[in-house]
Amino acid sequence: MVQNDKIIRMMEAILFAAVQPLSEEDLSERLPDGINLNDYIEQLKNKYAASGINLIKVAGGWSFRTAPDLSFLLEKERTVTRRLSRAAIETLAIIAYHQPITRAEIEEIRGVALSKGTVDLLMEANWVILKGRKKAPGRPVMYGTSNEFLNHFGLDNVDDLPGIEELKATGLLSPDPPQNINTQDDESHT
Amino acid sequence: MVQNDKIIRMMEAILFAAVQPLSEEDLSERLPDGINLNDYIEQLKNKYAASGINLIKVAGGWSFRTAPDLSFLLEKERTVTRRLSRAAIETLAIIAYHQPITRAEIEEIRGVALSKGTVDLLMEANWVILKGRKKAPGRPVMYGTSNEFLNHFGLDNVDDLPGIEELKATGLLSPDPPQNINTQDDESHT
Amino acid sequence: MINSFTENNGGLENSISLLIDLDGFEGPLDVLLTLARKQKVDLTKLSILTLADQYLAFIQKIKEKNIEIAADYLVMAAWLVYLKSKLLLPKEENNEELSGDELAARLQWQLRRLDSMREAAKKIMTRNRLGMDIFPRGFPDKIKLIRNSVFNLSLYDILKAYSDFNSRSQKKPYIKKRLFSHTIDDALKWLSIIIGSPVPKWELLESFIPESIISNQEKKSAITATFSASLELVKDGKVIIQQDKEFSPIYIKSKLV
Numbered sequence: 327m328v329q330n331d332k333i334i335r336m337m338e339a340i341l342f343a344a345v346q347p348l349s350e351e352d353l354s355e356r357l358p359d360g361i362n363l364n365d366y367i368e369q370l371k372n373k374y375a376a377s378g379i380n381l382i383k384v385a386g387g388w389s390f391r392t393a394p395d396l397s398f399l400l401e402k403e404r405t406v407t408r409r410l411s412r413a414a415i416e417t418l419a420i421i422a423y424h425q426p427i428t429r430a431e432i433e434e435i436r437g438v439a440l441s442k443g444t445v446d447l448l449m450e451a452n453w454v455i456l457k458g459r460k461k462a463p464g465r466p467v468m469y470g471t472s473n474e475f476l477n478h479f480g481l482d483n484v485d486d487l488p489g490i491e492e493l494k495a496t497g498l499l500s501p502d503p504p505q506n507i508n509t510q511d512d513e514s515h516t
Numbered sequence: 517m518v519q520n521d522k523i524i525r526m527m528e529a530i531l532f533a534a535v536q537p538l539s540e541e542d543l544s545e546r547l548p549d550g551i552n553l554n555d556y557i558e559q560l561k562n563k564y565a566a567s568g569i570n571l572i573k574v575a576g577g578w579s580f581r582t583a584p585d586l587s588f589l590l591e592k593e594r595t596v597t598r599r600l601s602r603a604a605i606e607t608l609a610i611i612a613y614h615q616p617i618t619r620a621e622i623e624e625i626r627g628v629a630l631s632k633g634t635v636d637l638l639m640e641a642n643w644v645i646l647k648g649r650k651k652a653p654g655r656p657v658m659y660g661t662s663n664e665f666l667n668h669f670g671l672d673n674v675d676d677l678p679g680i681e682e683l684k685a686t687g688l689l690s691p692d693p694p695q696n697i698n699t700q701d702d703e704s705h706t
Numbered sequence: 707m708i709n710s711f712t713e714n715n716g717g718l719e720n721s722i723s724l725l726i727d728l729d730g731f732e733g734p735l736d737v738l739l740t741l742a743r744k745q746k747v748d749l750t751k752l753s754i755l756t757l758a759d760q761y762l763a764f765i766q767k768i769k770e771k772n773i774e775i776a777a778d779y780l781v782m783a784a785w786l787v788y789l790k791s792k793l794l795l796p797k798e799e800n801n802e803e804l805s806g807d808e809l810a811a812r813l814q815w816q817l818r819r820l821d822s823m824r825e826a827a828k829k830i831m832t833r834n835r836l837g838m839d840i841f842p843r844g845f846p847d848k849i850k851l852i853r854n855s856v857f858n859l860s861l862y863d864i865l866k867a868y869s870d871f872n873s874r875s876q877k878k879p880y881i882k883k884r885l886f887s888h889t890i891d892d893a894l895k896w897l898s899i900i901i902g903s904p905v906p907k908w909e910l911l912e913s914f915i916p917e918s919i920i921s922n923q924e925k926k927s928a929i930t931a932t933f934s935a936s937l938e939l940v941k942d943g944k945v946i947i948q949q950d951k952e953f954s955p956i957y958i959k960s961k962l963v
Contacts, residue, residue, distance in 0.1 A: 331566070338568025339586040343847040356589060376521075378528030392841040394834040396529040399546055403533045403844060405837035413732055419827035435819060438733025438778070478836045488829035489822075498822045503815040533841035582847045591850045597858045602867065605859065609868035626871070641857050669861040678865060 333366050347387025385476035386483060417444050422487055423499055426457035426468035523556050537577025604634050608643060612677060615660035616647035734782035739817050749818045754810035755793055758786040888928040893935035900960045901944050911956040
């Protein structure tokens with residue numbers, strides 16, 4: 327029990343001091359060997375669950391954050407973020423759900439040419455990063471989301487994006503419509 | 517009691533997110549009117565007293581700080597790569613080839629006085645160690661290379677260092693520009 | 707069919723009244739999706755034919771107002787007219803092209819895909835965001851850095867340093883080597899010995915190289931010069947040269963005129 331409290335104290339100190347989320351490896355490295363880390367993380371999460379600060383998993387790591395319901399108290403700390411255009415928000419979503427994706431593929435989904443600045447803006451915000459080149463003629467660059475994106479939107483990883491499982495299941499994230507595309511409904515009108 | 521917990525939660529979030537220690541006025545301003553602030557501060561202090569972070573008064577304000585006994589966790593080792601000066605490299609080479617060697621002998625070979633820091637630096641890097649004292653007037657200390665030196669440069673022992681003749685053969689020692697004579701080719705074609 | 711057509715036309719006026727011009731639209735697909743949403747049905751049950759009519763009516767309305775329309779909206783209009791004809795005309799047999807139904811299904815899928823991203827974007831933007839809804843620690847403890855020095859040095863650096871140092875301390879004067887040359891003119895002089903020899907006899911080309919030339923490098927150069935010179939002489943009809951096969955010895959003989 328004494329050992330247990332000691333580990334919890336250490337974790338509190340380490341996690342409070344870190345600015346960025348700490349991965350389980352980062353934590354293990356700084357804690358005594360041979361402990362059951364998951365067990366301690368669970369304990370710590372529970373310890374803070376009801377308080378004004380919570381331990382959450384974000385961008386593949388653990389971090390203390392203020393409880394979401396108390397945001398009204400923190401006007402002073404609020405950072406001013408530039409308002410994103412509808413096109414930029416939509417592009418961000420398309421990149422997040424379809425990554426890695428080329429500019430041409432984004433344009434195809436939106437059915438409209440992407441203005442030059444849109445992706446630049448998302449890259450400037452550090453939410454979108456380059457993810458290599460596509461093995462296709464012209465070897466176009468592909469875009470994806472960064473850890474910063476996960477951190478900002480409180481996601482552990484891209485599989486945590488809202489509704490992504492459902493979208494995958496309905497085939498809406500694949501590049502082409504399913505082969506046996508449903509035509510019944512249209513027939514009723516012809 | 518419910519009200520009490522709510523205030524504590526609010527204080528936790530405010531103090532956690534604050535970019536600097538908060539004075540009692542700062543806190544009062546952001547908390548509901550008519551509460552006994554000192555009472556809550558006392559409660560919060562006690563709540564965290566045994567944990568890895570403590571509520572303490574610094575610079576006229578309240579702030580969560582790492583428990584003093586855990587400060588060792590906030591040390592981070594960083595490896596920095598440094599370059600050695602030419603004089604240091606040359607000195608290291610002379611020590612390697614002429615060990616055991618005294619400072620005076622190094623100076624004699626190099627023809628210039630050795631600055632105080634040079635040998636210290638090589639000893640700090642664990643490459644140069646003391647190798648006893650010379651049986652000569654003043655019994656000056658002698659330097660040689662360490663096992664660490666051999667390990668770092670992938671040598672079994674100091675005899676593995678290429679000799680002067682070998683250095684000449686590789687062109688490193690020749691004052692003439694290296695000649696790229698390929699004798700084998702000549703023979704096969706003539 | 708006709709019934710549904712007029713029925714849809716009834717709803718059409720309503721939707722158009724909501725759309726005054728193209729401002730605020732992100733391309734033709736966006737217009738289509740907006741119109742589709744107004745059908746107030748699940749996109750999977752969307753009537754593409756109705757949608758096509760609505761879009762065409764919308765474009766017509768804009769044209770009447772003399773508002774400039776970007777080309778891609780007109781391209782979409784043309785394509786929808788084509789799609790309509792495909793949907794309304796009887797199916798052609800053995801046609802390689804996609805059928806009207808297939809094209810309509812594709813368009814429907816595209817609209818669903820864009821719609822899904824619209825929804826996703828909304829969901830993302832309403833999440834609790836860092837620095838807006840949830841906050842990290844504002845004033846973290848300073849992390850004390852302990853610097854460990856590692857010296858960037860290779861064995862080569864040491865050897866080079868020692869060599870440089872030795873080179874410097876030996877203070878050997880640098881003597882620039884005279885560049886060897888055995889020019890074609892030199893070679894011609896040597897070869898001239900056999901020219902006009904009354905008794906022509908095969909001689910090894912290499913025998914016309916001065917004996918003073920010993921180093922392989924110099925020999926190689928001299929052979930090249932001598933060979934070039936011999937070709938000159940062949941051209942002038944003064945000598946004959948012969949070689950059995952590649953890399954075999956080259957022989958030279960004076961040619962009797």
